[in-house]
Amino acid sequence: xxxxxxxxxxxxxxxxxxxxxxxxxxxxxxxxxxxxxxxxxxxxxxxxxxxxxxxxxxxxxxxxxxxxxxxxxxxxxx
Numbered sequence: 448x449x450x451x452x453x454x455x456x457x458x459x460x461x462x463x464x465x466x467x468x469x470x471x472x473x474x475x476x477x478x479x480x481x482x483x484x485x486x487x488x489x490x491x492x493x494x495x496x497x498x499x500x501x502x503x504x505x506x507x508x509x510x511x512x513x514x515x516x517x518x519x520x521x522x523x524x525x
Contacts, residue, residue, distance in 0.1 A: 450519045453511055454481050457504055462489035478518040481508065485523075493523060 448456075451472040459465035467486035472479055485493050494501045505521050512519035 450479055450481055450508060450512055454483055454504065454508060454521065457507070458483055458485060458493060461492050461500065462486065463492070464489055478520060479512070480520050480522055482522045482524055487525075490523075490525060 449472070451470050455468060455470040458468045458470065462468060462485050464486040467489065469482075469484040471482040471484075473482065483493065492500070493504075495503075501521070501523060508519050508521055
């Protein structure tokens, strides 16, 4: 499973409108930027109270990317 697929899987499980989830990966030499876009009404679900859910997703992404020896950054697009 790629980093993009991981973020997409988690996001779709959290939101009410999984058909609106869009994940794009911009690959650099050492860092990948994963952009996550969800429906406006689902933004709060992905971010969570005080950013807890977003932080948890970033932690999972960080752990998974360390395993493959590459850095991944999650950007949540409004």
